[in-house]
Amino acid sequence: MKKQTLNFVLSLLLIIFLLPSCIEKELDFDGIKSQNWNSEWALPLVNSSLGITDLLNDSVEQISEDENGLISLVYESQNLVSLDASEIAEIPDQFTEISENFDLPDNIPAGLEGTVPVQFKIDFKMDEEDIRLDSVILKSGTYDFLLRTNLDKDITGIDFEIPNMVHLENGETLSFTLDVDPQGGSEISKDTLFNLDVYKIIFENTFADTNKIYINALVHFVADDNPPNNPYYIILENNFQNMDFLKYFGYAGYRTINFSDTIKLNIFDVNQEGNFEFADGSVNLNLNVSNSFGMPVLLDVSKFTAYHGENDQDSLEIYLFGEGVPAEIELNYPNLQQIGESVLTTVEADNSNMNEALGIAPNKLFIGIDGYLNPDQNPDIYNFILDSSRIRIDMDVELRLFGAVNSFVIADTVDFELESLDEIEQLTLVTLIENGFPINADVQLYFVDSLFQVTHELLTGNERLIVAGQVGGAPDYRVNQSADKLTEIVFAAEDIERISDARKILINATLSTGDGELVKIYSDYELKVKLGARIGLKL
Amino acid sequence: MNIYKIRERFFCLLLLLIFMISVTGVKAQVTRALYFQEKVPSSSVLNPAYHPDCNFYINLPLISTLYIGFESPFSFNQLTSPYDSGDSLFIDREAVMDELKDRNYFSFELYNEVGRAGFRTGRHFFHLSIAKVFSTKFSFDKDIVALFFYGNANERFFGKEANFSQTGLNMTSYHEFALGYSTRIGEKITVGTRLKYLNGAFNVWTEKADVSLYTDANPNYTLTAASDIVLHTSSTISDFDNLIDQIEGYKWFDLSENHGYGFDLGLEFDQGEKYKLMASVTDFGWITWKENVKNFVSANPGEDYEFSGFDLDDFISDGSFSDSLDFTDTLTTHFKLLENHDPYTSHLNPKLYLGGIWRITKSNELGLMLRTDFAEERIQPSLTLNYSHHFGKIITAYGSYSLINRNATDLGLGIIMKFGSFQIYGATDIFMGFVEPAQTRNYNFQLGINFIFGKGKTNDTFEGIEKQESNTSEE
CATH class of the missing domain: 2.60.120 (Jelly Rolls)
Incomplete structure (x- = not known):
């Protein structure tokens, strides 16, 4: 009995130790390589309701509608x-050098003061001969005034007045005095600068002579024991620069x-x-x-x-x-x-x-x-x-959308790239398009590779994916019943393989109204697009 | 008609009734056939009325009772088929679908008695045990597997609503501290109870996971989904990123603030020479989870989310098809789970055992037991027929036949050996799981070692005790 019991126990222990390796061998999870079947999945892809604004958004700057909704x-x-x-008009920079000679009287006793008037004329040169300036009000510009003279008498000053330049605020003409301090017979020069933005320039015009302004000078001197060294001269350098007008009157x-x-x-x-x-x-x-x-x-x-x-x-x-x-x-x-x-x-x-x-x-x-x-x-x-x-x-x-569409072919290209198509064995796209517009659309999509070689055509020939709604009569030509179109597009495994090589889609659509009939496009028209996919997957 | 005839017919009627009940999946913490082995102390887990055949027993930590069980809705061979080439396998969805019922589950059970001891005093027997219990169960609908296998464009789902209301994960681990007590009443009846203090370690409880998906058969296949989810967790596991590391690092013996209580009740009627009838209910109890609680509740319970496709503007922009289409924002918002930290209570799954033993001869016994699990508002019966043979006083070997989890070929084997005070036993309800694991859906085994001292009292002994006690009371 004891020997039998011992054998029984030993056998039992042997079984217990061998069991795990037997179980591991039986349950060969590593041997499961794949599945031998496909699952089919249905997915909604697109559900859009498109109005005329959505359809033409990228191609029209402005969409308007009249009181009836006609687009x-x-x-x-x-x-x-x-x-x-x-x-059109500008006043060019002006540089004019004008000179006048004059004599001082020699009969004034020494120590007494005398004056001599001298007049100058500036000719404004315009770009075109026929341009006439009557008056201008400048908003910017400078007038650089330079005097050169050989006066040699003591206490000599020169008063200047430009009657054609009137101060905008006080109405006074431009006047100023330059003191001249003789330098022993050599030429004396004096200059001054004016901002022109406070002046109105009123030009002197005659039939033959236009665009002139005048400068009146009055030379003051004190006679001395020496006789005048006549003739004397005054040279004026007039430099008008950067003149921008605020107002310009005359003839352009x-x-x-x-x-x-x-x-x-x-x-x-x-x-x-x-x-x-x-x-x-x-x-x-x-x-x-x-x-x-x-x-x-x-x-x-x-x-x-x-x-x-x-x-x-x-x-x-x-x-x-x-x-x-x-x-x-x-x-x-x-x-x-x-x-x-x-x-x-x-x-x-x-x-x-x-x-x-x-x-x-x-x-x-x-x-x-x-x-x-x-x-x-x-x-x-x-x-x-x-x-x-x-x-x-x-x-x-303005294009009022009232007319007919005759085989209006549009073509466009969109980039396209799909990855991981290996698991897809079959693909069915289903479109249901409810068209409230009175326009048919025959559509074809070409999948092309990077060299624009067609790898797959979506449909056999141009298929009418969108059917025009039914149009009522004049004068409204309004769609009174939308049209539905259900289309199934099946991609077999080889089609999917070809699509995976595509990099772009060429979209070709032909739009038309029924037999060239007149239609109107109203703002309440809608194109309802539903797109779903049934995908056969092998995981 | 004498009383024995009546009992015999009742017993046969009970057998017939039990066989007529269809059987679904059950969970266990002890092999079923142990229900007929009262001499093994751990059998009191199944019926607290049992008195082991000794005066005192103890088992030691680490070499105590260990039960491991795994149940699956299909076997490996049902899951796979060989390719014609024979060098590899594929998942055979038709076979799997044939095997699945509307509701299915995978479960894993571990019951490890860290220590157990018991002693007899007069007609009374006391047990004390500490055990670690771990169970996990992933339930799933047949539909969710069908959806994965066939897709929603299959006729099963196309234009129909699929409901996944029976899918969820339940996982729990707790320590069980049990005090058992049984006593003889009169000559033939024994009653007993086990009072249990439970200390929860971690828990995942899918209280509700009603998920539905409707696929419209009309273009463009609009999907309508809704969810109503209530998920409770109590765990120091903070996230799912490094789940394995966290489980491995779990402090299994730390006690928590997750307190629970439970009890078992048992009854045994021992006719003496020929029959013994047993009945017990176990695992009435609950645990209130307070530590590290996270409850997740649907923000929009039962509200439909409809996805009927993208807007064309999303599809094509700037002359190109969009690389990615994102609707996860609205999806995650709709199906968002709100989090709270309120304590919650989970219940144990009670079990009802009804059984009997027919002592054919002194060495041969035939037993029958119906076990019914009351789990997740469902009744899950299982049936075990057992034959035991005693090879002297040293070895008891037994074989069982169980209907578990719709598997009608579950043959079990067990052996109990006693060498002096040293008792060792091993058992499985599904022996085929070891012989033909690829053909078996369920696996379990139990091993245990006890040190047993003293000879258990016979009925004659109890009669003497009763007389002695009645004399004492008369005096």
Whole structure:
């Protein structure tokens, strides 16, 4: 019995010690390599409700709507052309050296005082001959006055008066005296400096001689025992510098100035083919010119062209007032009672061919303008210019979204890169698009690699992903029933592999209204986009 | 019809009733077949009415009773299948799904008696024991596995709501200080109780984890989710970043301010020669957790969160597809868990044992036991049929057949050996777990060493004691 018991116990111990290694061998967790099945997951990706503002946000500067909610796209070129006073009129620096000879009387007894008047004339040289300055009020500038003379009498002084320069505050003319202290017969020089921002300069003009100011000098001397060493001379060096005017009166002359600018119509940037056909009266070109120059100005729109395409391959000349009619705009200008004000000139372009121009889906409008100041070249017309005077031309193109869309093809490119697609065995994208807009969209997406080689086409041919809503009749042409479209796009494993090589997606969409019917786009239209994915995963 | 016939039929009826009950997963702290081995002191854990077959016993720290059990809803072979090439395995989801019920769990149990001692005085027997108890149970719905295996576009979930309300982690560790007492009443009846002071070490209790997910079958597959979570924790574990290190560094023998109490009740009716009937309820009790408590409660319980896709602006910006789409802000805000530190009370899982032993011969016994676990508002019955054979006075070997966790092939083996005062025993309810571990869902074993002194009293002895006591009371 004891031997049997011992054997039993030993056997039991053997089993206990061997068991763990048996269990470890049986439970081969390291042998589990992978799963042999796929799981399928459904995920919502996109749920968006897009209004016209969302759809056109990047391509339109301003979206407006009328009282009925009809949408207008407004492309503005604020400050299309701006012409400042400094570009039209300036007073150049002046340096004039003028001299006069004079004799001192020799019959004055020694010790008595005598005077001799001498007059000088300064001629202001302007950039153009026909410019006439009547008066200017300067906001800055200096007048450096230098006297040189050979006077040799004792106690000699010279009084100067410039009657054409009037102090703005006290109304007094510019007067000053220079003491001259003889230096034994050698030339004496004296100078003084004036700030011109407190003076109004009133020029002397005659028919033949313009832009003059005068300096009156009175030479004081004391006779001595020596006779005068006649003739004496006075030389004045007049240096006017950095003159900026506050107000300028006179005649600015006949001038021509060229302007040009470009209006970008981004909405057509991505267009490749087709067009928008805007209904009559749906395109408005507004040109407004404000002018605060007190002079006649004529603008001649010498070039107004619509361009389509990246390389301007298509273009169309736009006329404002009818074909063959010169595009000249005579600007209103302020009179003396309106000094400081801007006067508006509104250009009516009802006979423009803008509708036709938009038919080529232009992505830019180029405008070139020749401006003429005092086009009649009549110096009798009194001009004034303030330092704040300017001509400003604003242009906007208003597109009321009323018309038809004819196979309007848009193309765009977005960057694309997906990682870790190895686990995806199948992918199904499901779109449900509820379209409240009256426009169909046939869409194709091309996945391309870095060399723009197509690796995969999303759909077989262009598929209508978005179906136009049903449009009611005139005059509202309003969508009365939206349209739903459900589309399933299946990617097999090999498709997914090709997509993984893609780096960009070329989006190609063709927009159209049904059979060219007229539609209107209202602000309450919505495009509801739902996108979901069913993904087959092998983990 | 004599009383024995009636008892015999009742016993058979009980057997039949027990077999008719379907069986689900249960937890244990002692192997089931030990219920029939009253001579092992640790069997009083299952029925406090038991009197060990000795006057005094003690076991020693470190070489005392150790029970380890693991239960899984599927076996390794059910989880995996070989590829045709035969050189590797894959997870066989169909087989796994076939095995899963609506509610499933993994559990791990460790019951380590640090020390135990007991003595008899007259008809009374006293036990004193200290044990460390660790149990963890991760419950999960079949749906959550199906979601992982098949995805939400599978017909199981497509256009339907999936509920994961039965998913959660419950983990607890505590020290059990027990005082057991049993006494004979009359000739055949023994009653007993164990009063327990419990000191909680750490706890994770998922009181509620109602999570739902609805996948709309219509484009664009809108997902609607809601959660209502109440999770309690009491632990010095501060975060999950270095969980293993923190568990390893846990001071297992430190007592805490997490006090709890529990009790067991037992009854034994010993007919004498042929039958013995036993009944017990164990693990009535609770622990109030106060130390390092963190409770996490859903900020928006039951409120739906709907995700129907990104806005197109989020998808494409500046001419490129976005590299990443972030909706975690709204997600985390909605499903945010608010934290508080209020004490909470967790309950033990009571168990009801009903059993009987048929003494076929002096050396052969047949026993049957129905155990019912009352856990998490569910009743989980299990059944054990036991055959014991006594090889003299030294060795008792027994085999058992259990229906545990829907596994109807759980054959158990156990052996008790006594060499003088030295008693050693080992047992498992699932012997196949050692022979064919890949085919077995449950594993458990128990080992123990006791030092036993004195011969237990027979019924004759108790009769003498009773007469002596009745004479004393008459005087």
